Amino acid sequence: MRILKIMPEKCTGCLRCEIACSYMQTGTFQPAKSVIRVSPFEGHTSYAPYTCPQCAEGWCMTACPVGAITINAAGAKDVLDDTCVGCKLCTIACPYGTMFYDPDTRKAFKCNLCGGDPACAQACPTAAITYDDVPTVDWLGDFAAERTTRLLAGVR
């Protein structure tokens, strides 16, 4: 299965992925409605995009009481808008923090790999996000662990 491969070292924090994602997902150019989210590290000197890893369990999908989350043709867990009632159970079942809720539509939404042509990967000018046939892994953990030392310095 092709998934979103994220190489945070290449991310410049331009937020084009968030703009493209929010437009694809909700029809608005509104980063707050993007399901890929860029986080700053080390005082905004480096950045990394974070999104649903399309995990094997699909905690969101198994939790949904009305079967509103399914697996689409691209292999992504996908919310069926007509079936979702907006109960938010998926937002507490998902342990990755990648289920979202749109208060305007009262529906849950998430990364569905844009059905097989992810807008974030298309929009990324540095190929920090690519759509590749690789196993899903924790793309950000090591990067973030190295880049939180300044955040943590002087905390005590």
Added chain:
Amino acid sequence: MPARHLIIGGGTAGMNAMRTIREEEKERSELTLVSAEKPYSRMVLPYYLDRSIAESHVFTATAGVLAEWGVKAHLGRRAASLDTKANVCTLDDGTTIAYDDCLIATGSSPVKAPVPGADGRGVHSFWTLDECRRLIADTRPGSHVVMVGAGFIAFTILNSILARGATLTIVEIAPRILPRMIDATGADVVEAWLRKHGVTIRTDARLAHIEDVPGARGSKTIRKRLRFAKGADIVADVVIMATGIRANLEWLKGAGLRIDQGIVVDDHLRSTVPNVYAAGDVAEGRELISGASVVHAIEPTAQEHGRVVGANMAGRQVPYRGSLSMNIVEVCHLDIASFGAWDDPKAEAVTGVKSDRSAYRKLLWTGDRLTGAIIVGLSSAIWTTNDIGMLKGLVHSQVSLARFKDYLRKNPFDIKPAYIASKATSKLLPQTVLGRPSKAPGTTPVAV
């Protein structure tokens, strides 16, 4: 001869068990369901109450699905007794069903406050579809609805009652709202928010009596007067009792199962009688973090229990890692969520409040790990949703946060860097409940 599986209860646990049996089995078994009601999801009844969905939307298995799954369904019937020596279940109409193994997933029933008048007309519970229909019929724009009990169930229908144009008063016997879901500080934030949104709240209110208010001559509607141990009476058009639930276990007297808080189950969700499983609200099983034996009467536990039982009934040996307490409810666009041991007096607690934004975080630490969390915040704020999911992940994964503990103590609202840098994702990705990738609902292959 194919195995004969009996599923008693058509709620979340029972439905997940049946689907998983059909997913896992090599050879088609005989599958029998006993369910007092046509299977539907109680979770979505609030959305039927406010009419944002049609009634047909609540059903989890139509006759067609049950037929496709090859389920012999006894709908509208209740199990009356279980003979675990003869492996026979007797229904309330005298029908007997022989089984090779069975699942008890009979769920819970609402309990009304034990006061005179609680059983009278116009005093509702909100638990079943029938009760939901009656509440829809009785609640009109301008109705004054009084909800007795300020717990999770009450809060799940708070938005729906307001959406129907009713005015709402909540009375609670405890000194604060949501006493079993969040702590006192969080409850203060929520209470202030609800008052701002026109909800009347009366805590420390011990209901003493409910009586009919004599109506105008010929009037068909009944108004209700609620009298309290102290303080003024309240007159209501509709009374809803949301005063707790009790597991449906009475029918198992004499069945020979060990029952403590619930039916005691092992790590494969088998009761003390090995071919009898229990799941959901009636089961007392392993808790994820502590390993203690607990009842978690919540939807996610019923779902996971049901799937693990289904796999084991189909012949696999799937241990259950344990359930995690979790709840979320949204009231007037304010999210309220809690996870794990949010009320553990032995845990080290770190809190942050932003009263002007109605935001609250409480992180509960046991050593370097988060063992509980409370989150309150505006639904429209993206950081609320982010923190809800990531705090869930930190509690669920039990990843070490040693490096971040001091930082989070000072910055309890900045969860994300800690989540990502602690590599919770690495720890979570290999985890599955059944030891394999989950299948999408509706794509269950039916073994022939």
